[in-house]
Amino acid sequence: MSELIKMKDVTKVYPLGETEVHALRGVNVSIKKGEFISIIGPSGSGKSTLMHIIGCLDVATSGSYFLRGKDVNKMDGNQLADIRKEFIGFIFQDFYLLPDVSAWYNVSLPMIYNRVAPKERKEKAVRILESVGLGDRVDHLPNQLSGGERQRVAIARALANEPEIIIADEPTGNLDSVRGEEILEILSDLHEKGKTIIIVSHEKYVAERGKRKIYLKDGRVEGKG
Amino acid sequence: MFRSFLFEILRSAVESIKANKLRSLLTTLGIVIGVTTVIGVMSVISGFRKYIATSFSQLGANVIYVSKHPWFANVSRKEWLEILKRKDIGIKEYQALKEYGTTFKYISPLDRINLEIRRGEKEASDVTVHGVYEDFSRILNQGVELGRFLSKDDIKYKRHVCVLGQDVVNSLFPEENPIGNKLKIQGRQYQVIGILEERGEMMGNSMDNVVMIPFTTMTEFTGRNKTINVVVYAEDKEKATEEIRWILRGVRNLKPGEEDDFSLNSSEALIKQFNQLTGTFLLISIAIAGISLVVGGIGIMNIMLVSVSERTREIGVRKAIGAKSGEILGQFLMESVVICLVGGFFGIFLGASLTKIISIVSHGNVPFNIPIWSIFLGFGFCCGIGVFFGYYPARKASKLSPVEALRYE
Numbered sequence: 001m002s003e004l005i006k007m008k009d010v011t012k013v014y015p016l017g018e019t020e021v022h023a024l025r026g027v028n029v030s031i032k033k034g035e036f037i038s039i040i041g042p043s044g045s046g047k048s049t050l051m052h053i054i055g056c057l058d059v060a061t062s063g064s065y066f067l068r069g070k071d072v073n074k075m076d077g078n079q080l081a082d083i084r085k086e087f088i089g090f091i092f093q094d095f096y097l098l099p100d101v102s103a104w105y106n107v108s109l110p111m112i113y114n115r116v117a118p119k120e121r122k123e124k125a126v127r128i129l130e131s132v133g134l135g136d137r138v139d140h141l142p143n144q145l146s147g148g149e150r151q152r153v154a155i156a157r158a159l160a161n162e163p164e165i166i167i168a169d170e171p172t173g174n175l176d177s178v179r180g181e182e183i184l185e186i187l188s189d190l191h192e193k194g195k196t197i198i199i200v201s202h203e204k205y206v207a208e209r210g211k212r213k214i215y216l217k218d219g220r221v222e223g224k225g
Numbered sequence: 226m227f228r229s230f231l232f233e234i235l236r237s238a239v240e241s242i243k244a245n246k247l248r249s250l251l252t253t254l255g256i257v258i259g260v261t262t263v264i265g266v267m268s269v270i271s272g273f274r275k276y277i278a279t280s281f282s283q284l285g286a287n288v289i290y291v292s293k294h295p296w297f298a299n300v301s302r303k304e305w306l307e308i309l310k311r312k313d314i315g316i317k318e319y320q321a322l323k324e325y326g327t328t329f330k331y332i333s334p335l336d337r338i339n340l341e342i343r344r345g346e347k348e349a350s351d352v353t354v355h356g357v358y359e360d361f362s363r364i365l366n367q368g369v370e371l372g373r374f375l376s377k378d379d380i381k382y383k384r385h386v387c388v389l390g391q392d393v394v395n396s397l398f399p400e401e402n403p404i405g406n407k408l409k410i411q412g413r414q415y416q417v418i419g420i421l422e423e424r425g426e427m428m429g430n431s432m433d434n435v436v437m438i439p440f441t442t443m444t445e446f447t448g449r450n451k452t453i454n455v456v457v458y459a460e461d462k463e464k465a466t467e468e469i470r471w472i473l474r475g476v477r478n479l480k481p482g483e484e485d486d487f488s489l490n491s492s493e494a495l496i497k498q499f500n501q502l503t504g505t506f507l508l509i510s511i512a513i514a515g516i517s518l519v520v521g522g523i524g525i526m527n528i529m530l531v532s533v534s535e536r537t538r539e540i541g542v543r544k545a546i547g548a549k550s551g552e553i554l555g556q557f558l559m560e561s562v563v564i565c566l567v568g569g570f571f572g573i574f575l576g577a578s579l580t581k582i583i584s585i586v587s588h589g590n591v592p593f594n595i596p597i598w599s600i601f602l603g604f605g606f607c608c609g610i611g612v613f614f615g616y617y618p619a620r621k622a623s624k625l626s627p628v629e630a631l632r633y634e
Binding site for chain 2 (some may be wrong): 057084085092113157
């Protein structure tokens with residue numbers, strides 16, 4: 001399998017008042033296409049920072065990061081936005097849906113930035129919502145949906161531009177275990193269909209889903225398995 | 226596809242405004258007031274100008290009124306007192322102009338006095354009696370509808386004949402032909418020889434409540450032939466003006482270097498003067514409206530800053546799913562422009578309503594007349610304000626780092 005992500009000696013330093021916070025202290029990670037990875041570690045271990053860098057939301061302070069063979073560290077804001085748009089779908093713990101618009105419109109949002117024609121946008125959004133079991137909820141507003149449903153809308157949104165990589169940051173953190181399982185099922189399904197899945201979590205049962213685990217502690221990779 | 230993107234940011238702007246109706250409404254208030262002022266003032270002034278122009282055109286475009294003072298003077302009190310001290314214009318000036326003038330076609334002295342006119346039990350009050358020569362009807366380009374106008378002989382022999390305006394006909398001869406009938410002016414009998422064509426109104430006053438009699442006959446009861454006007458019809462007004470000045474300066478013994486002690490008035494000059502005056506008023510109003518638009522713009526900037534900080538999370542999400550800085554900038558700029566345009570729309574609507582009300586209250590004297598360009602100007606200004614004052618907040622939004630925006634609580 002081809003190498004999708006290759007990170008070498010990645011560090012991330014944040015200024016915090018007078019001092020600096022070393023969130024990552026030299027991380028080496030490589031992920032192949034189609035893998036199902038769990039990034040786990042206690043809070044403050046740097047897993048969110050790592051996720052942000054993998055997801056091109058942030059750039060490393062030093063080290064190298066190649067995504068599909070391209071040097072992400074050399075990209076400017078717009079190029080990073082293009083990468084996120086085309087190759088990465090995000091799922092957040094708090095869903096982060098726009099509250100004033102319907103489920104289908106939330107799902108169609110990434111397609112707007114991908115310049116998909118309006119009619120096609122809606123059709124596709126509805127199709128994806130059906131695939132996550134929300135065929136009868138397309139016109140509902142987020143506050144008319146349950147937590148599990150909202151997270152499924154968020155997954156649908158992450159899938160809108162057919163990205164290669166899905167990055168899920170504590171996707172079950174705000175759900176009860178039954179709903180959480182449902183979400184993890186969907187993610188497993190997506191993995192079966194060939195997507196590269198990266199889950200960030202501190203919960204063991206979530207992390208167990210990953211075919212490979214990356215343990216982070218104090219900004220370093222402690223172990224893999 | 227860019228058009229569809231524009232449509233999306235427009236849609237998102239409208240959604241966000243709809244979600245905060247009251248706030249958006251309050252925000253646009255400054256813009257509304259500004260645009261209302263601009264549209265209202267421009268419409269009223271433009272309507273008024275049109276009205277003045279139409280009114281004064283009654284005086285005739287090719288007519289020069291030689292008078293002691295200007296009709297309209299933008300001068301100090303002291304200067305005006307000087308003007309009042311001028312020598313009167315009299316029949317002497319008329320005779321000189323008649324004798325030496327070559328550049329104008331028709332000329333007549335003109336004296337006016339408002340009198341009551343009787344015919345038996347009937348009376349017409351406040352009728353403007355004109356004492357004129359035979360050319361006067363051609364000078365005003367006002368013919369007779371029935372009968373004839375005053376003739377050379379009427380003037381020469383000081384005949385007691387008169388030509389009536391429509392209003393006088395209506396009050397004194399409601400149901401008969403007035404020609405040949407008699408009426409009384411200042412106790413003396415006059416025979417009606419003609420009826421003037423209708424002229425309508427000027428500045429809200431009927432121009433048809435008139436009687437015209439020979440100037441020579443009129444001097445019998447007024448006793449004056451020195452405090453009059455001379456009216457001239459000239460194809461080439463500029464040339465005629467020069468000649469008239471030259472003749473009058475001679476007759477009135479003005480030395481070189483001395484200022485003219487008479488005024489040549491025309492409808493054109495009057496309209497020009499009037500436009501100058503209203504122009505100043507217009508500028509002041511636009512300045513006031515400008516201030517209110519700037520205040521409105523600052524309000525919009527303030528609200529947009531609030532909106533950006535309220536929606537930091539949303540900006541983070543949009544960036545995470547691939548929005549570029551420029552696209553976020555566009556979204557927020559569009560929002561502030563749409564708010565401004567909504568304000569502009571209400572402003573134009575209110576301004577137009579205001580003009581309509583003024584037009585109704587003034588009984589159509591100030592016509593309802595909204596210049597199309599003022600609407601475009603209004604909308605253009607709103608767009609400008611939206612972009613100018615929306616830029617800083619929008620740029621702030623676009624510069625947010627996605628990670629920080631997502632973390633924002």
